[in-house]
Amino acid sequence: MDRLDREILGVLQEDARISYRDLGARVGLSANAASDRVGRLRRDGVIRGFTVIVDPAAGTRTGLVVFIDVTLRMDTTNEVFERAVLTLPGITEVVHVTGGHDYLVRATAADTASLDALLRRLRRDAGVAHSNTRVALRAAPAS
Known part of the structure; x- marks a missing residue:
């Protein structure tokens, strides 16, 4: 996936x-080229539907990434x-880590209310004693 694909996803x-x-006019392509790229993104599974569900691994996001x-x-x-944590909505990655915490969890949330609900469920359903949450402000595209 290249810069143009990420721009199309955005x-x-x-x-x-x-x-x-x-779409083509916005990203500098013809209508046919834009259609071809969207078709490839769908076949590759990056776009799973047109309800604005995009694979977080693709480097784009909807709502908050935390x-x-x-x-x-x-x-x-x-x-x-x-x-327990893998059954919760929005969880995209769970990593057992060294240091002052046991795990690093990457998740997406539609908004702060959804994030609050996720944090409450982590404590209630997944056995979390303490958590520290950081919200991603932006991500530099990988080359």
Whole structure:
């Protein structure tokens, strides 16, 4: 996926109903070239539908992207936490780490209310004692 693909995804996130002609004009392509790229992104699974669901690994996002440092309760095992956290909505990555916390969780949330609900569920359902949340402000595209 290149810079142009990311630009197309950004436009589609703003308006998933945009015509290929207008999409192409926004990113500097013909309507046919824009259609071909969107078709390839769909075949590759980057675009899973036109309800503005985009794979976070593609380097674009909808709503908030957050990084949550997690410390487990003493009565919670790693296995219990991992099983529980992977059932929660918006979780995109769970990494067991060294240092002052047990895990680093990457997640997406539509808004702050959704983030609050996720943090509450982490404590209630996944055995989290303490968490520290950081919100991504922007990401530099990988080359």
